[in-house]
Amino acid sequence: MHLRHEIAHVSHVELLTPAPEQSLWFFTEVMGLTENGSEGDSVYLRTWDDYEHHTLKLTAHTTSGIRRTGLRASSPEALDRLVKAIQDQDLGIGWQDGDPGIGPCFLFRDPDGHEMELYWENEWYEAPPGLVPALKNQAQAYPGRGVCVRRLDHVNYLSAEVEPNTSFITDVLGGRVTEQIRLDTGLISGGWTHFANKSYDLVYTRDWTGSNGRLHHIAFATDTREDILRAADIFLDKNVHIETGPHKHAIQQTFFLYVYEPGGNRIELCNPCARLILAPDWKTITWSESERAKGQAWGLKTIESFHTHGTPPV
Structure with a gap:
């Protein structure tokens, strides 16, 4: 049995959509997420209490589904141990540069084929003017828009x-x-x-x-x-x-x-x-x-x- 708590938490997902404009409207105006940059066919969105750069990477595609799930390791040493354990199962894909705000990522698949990425290095979110919270232990001001998921x-x-x-x-x-x-x-x-x-x-x-x-x-x-x-x-x-x-x-x-x-x-x-x-x-x-x-x-x-x-x- 591998040591527990090597993974700190599920950090973000990349979601595919064949209706990118409508999906973006849903996640920003209805769900209350905040846009935090874009790259190619993807838009980065964040929930107001997320400490990282983004919670959701929304990517235009020919179909729907999930492309990848991000998992943050609990330490650099934990990341190394996890990568070795995954490689021993022949489920590793390899290393690649992470998305904005995220360091090097190790890509792998679960036995069913769902793609995931493991990483340690990241940049903590710093709210720009207008989104700076009054409470310093909160990542971003409460947006007060739509559902406002946390x-x-x-x-x-x-x-x-x-x-x-x-x-x-x-x-x-x-x-x-x-x-x-x-x-x-x-x-x-x-x-x-x-x-x-x-x-x-x-x-x-x-x-x-x-x-x-x-x-x-x-x-x-x-x-x-x-x-x-x-x-x-x-x-x-x-x-x-x-x-x-x-x-x-x-x-x-x-x-x-x-x-x-x-x-x-x-x-x-x-x-x-x-x-x-x-x-x-x-x-x-x-x-x-x-x-x-x-x-x-x-x-x-x-x-x-x-x-x-x-x-x-x-």
Whole structure:
């Protein structure tokens, strides 16, 4: 087992969109992210409480989906150890220069083919005039625009098989499975993994199409549940498609709202922003197929599109 806490946190994602102008409008005007530069077909966006250069790299593309997930190592030494462990699994791609604000990155893939990057060096965000916060322990002034999400919370991947990927997270990257779903056949159909004290960072759920490398959703944290209820009204006013919620998950007990951004990618708002797992000897919670059939925590049945919609489309 690899040493735990070698990865500090999930830092950013690169999201692909076939509707770049509409997606940019969604993330800035509706979600409340702040633009922080552009390069080629990509725009860099940040949540107001992110200490780094960007939270989301939005890239124009022929289709939707996730191109890459950024993970920051907990130290230069941890980065070296992680790179060696990944190379030992023959899943490394190689080193490359990072995006603005980020140092050298080691690219690799999980067993399902999702691309990720590991790095240590970065530049802490310095707010320009007009965005300097009154509170010096906050990265940026609260924008007061749209939903005003606080930070990136987690990424949920679709995968042809769940267990090889959760095993990779635990055995190679030093994470831990906090909760999972086991079907009556014994197959694990969903696994929630974390690296530090948040109850989950990267999630793998079974892709019913059998495809590889697809995205189920990325999730942004709000300050309160009330923010999610207000967001539902904002989405309604802005003609953003609400897929399901507001409601509460049984797994991880997250209060949620799912929408589709204009490029077709599923976006979640969540609060509490993943529970804290403080027990060093936490035992994985396993949910059975019959328990999952009861639906969400307050009785809402999981809607069909939650199992069929992923990006890019098959």
